Amino acid sequence: MLSVESADVVRATLPVVGAAIGDITPIFYRRMFAAHPELERDLFNRGNQAQGDQQRALAGAIAAYATLLVSENVPQPDDLLARIANKHASLGIIADQYEIVHKHLFEAIVEVLGEAVTPEVAAAWDEVYWEMARALISIEDGLYRDAGVEPGQVWQRLVVTRRVQESPDTVSFVLANPDGTTLPAARPGQYVSVAVRLPDGARQIRQYSLTRAPERTSWGITVKAIGPSTAEDGTEIPAGEVSVFLHHNVFEGDELDVSLPFGDLVLDDSSDPLLLISAGIGCTPIIGMLHYLARTETDRYVTVLHADRAPSRHAHRQELVELVDRLPGAKLHHWYEDLGVRPATDTTRLGRIDMDEIEIRPDSRVYLCGPLPFMESVRTSLLARNVPEGNIRYEVFGPDKWLP
The missing domain is CATH 1.10.490.10 (Globins)
Structure with missing residues (x-):
């Protein structure tokens, strides 16, 4: 004080x-x-x-x-x-x-x-x-x-046991202890840090959401390769050096320095309805939550909304469908900017996410992850639908610009 x-x-x-x-x-x-x-x-x-x-x-x-x-x-x-x-x-x-x-x-x-x-x-x-x-x-x-560690002693060496190309620019890695022993407990929605030594000698660290942590035998993360781009003011934004390094250099049998799980966006254990909303690679903490819900056989009312550029760019697309199918009464809605030749349906729509089309229960617990403008827009729509501000939780990939 x-x-x-x-x-x-x-x-x-x-x-x-x-x-x-x-x-x-x-x-x-x-x-x-x-x-x-x-x-x-x-x-x-x-x-x-x-x-x-x-x-x-x-x-x-x-x-x-x-x-x-x-x-x-x-x-x-x-x-x-x-x-x-x-x-x-x-x-x-x-x-x-x-x-x-x-x-x-x-x-x-x-x-x-x-x-x-x-x-x-x-x-x-x-x-x-x-x-x-x-x-x-x-x-x-x-x-x-x-x-259970001393301050700062969060690092462990894990081995990549599986690598999967999830979409043209996303790769998932399954990580485990080299000796097969159990991993520390992780809560649904948390992330880990991954540290790599780059060619110039720098040790750079990035955070990746845990997409799964089944019975503490392995962890899953998904990495989107961030290419170079141009900001609105014309400034050149360099490629993501860690994500590109992981895509080009890390395969089955390689080892990585990985932190213990942390993160404050953690799925609550109440019986309240859930509204899980993501865009792009923001699907990863949502996938982790859905794995937990399916594994624990929840009977909570769950609505899952995801927006992406196109079905071909949607990482974990089929996995998301299968997880929702395992939850009794759960509903899944997609929005894509480009559907290609696929026809729109009641649950797969062309365009940007539209909250007006979705039934939202007033006591819903909302978990939100995606690009900042997307989250700001969705949050505004949720507040207009009388969802309590305290019920809306979000995760930012990168420095937090402090959503109000």
Whole structure:
């Protein structure tokens, strides 16, 4: 809890700091990586750094957290903190690294805001930072403790036992312990981090949802190869170096460094109706949830909605159909931008997802994963249909831009 004095200062300076945070975060990362190049090479996502996604995510997190701290009658930032803490745990972040971030972040704040950072302002924002840091460290320590490991000790070497081409640009991998022993428990909806050593020597880490974890004998992940693209402003976006590396270089018998399972998008165990919505590769956590529901023979009312470019691009298309068929009373609806010569049906439609066509029970628990504009659109439609905001959970692949 912020002191009353610091809360007043933060409230008064939030517009200025918030407006400048987008300038502060790039300077912060530049300073930190100059002092600790190993962090850029071996821990942070270089692709997100190059595109500015990580900078925007950090700016959004700081601004959102500070706003919640000094606002009245707003919920505690538990969801925000849980999402960050789970990501940190999957990377093996430890408490000492918060000191490094603090030093270079506050140097960047002073560089951008100059004389506006009085001792009083610096002390207040320092309190904000450590309030957030202590909360995250506490959550992360709890995650490590629940996993039965020391802080940061999340890595294990697994072997690829099967590789399947799911679509032209997606490949699934089945992972197991080399000695065949059981894997740590995973909850439906969670992800693991995968670390690879790239040709230039960098150790880069990415997260992939668990598509299945049957009886702890193996894990399944699916990787979409991210090709180069062009942003709306004309900026060239490089190919995903880890996803392309995995596609080109990892086959049966190869070993990978994989973290323990983490993630706050976890299927609840209530009897409430479920609405599972995905687009593109966002189907992967949904597939993991459906495997769990089928394995436990649930009798919950389940509706599954998926949008994709075309049936030929839809990873796990047949698996999705088979899983829904195993659930009594479950319903599946597809939308494709291109159906080819296939005719549209009541459950396979041409175009973008349209929530108005779907029956939604008011007490539905919603799990949502896909590109950010897709999730924002679907979330808006769900709220308009009177689905409680607290019932809508989502997963973001990449830095979170902080859906409201």
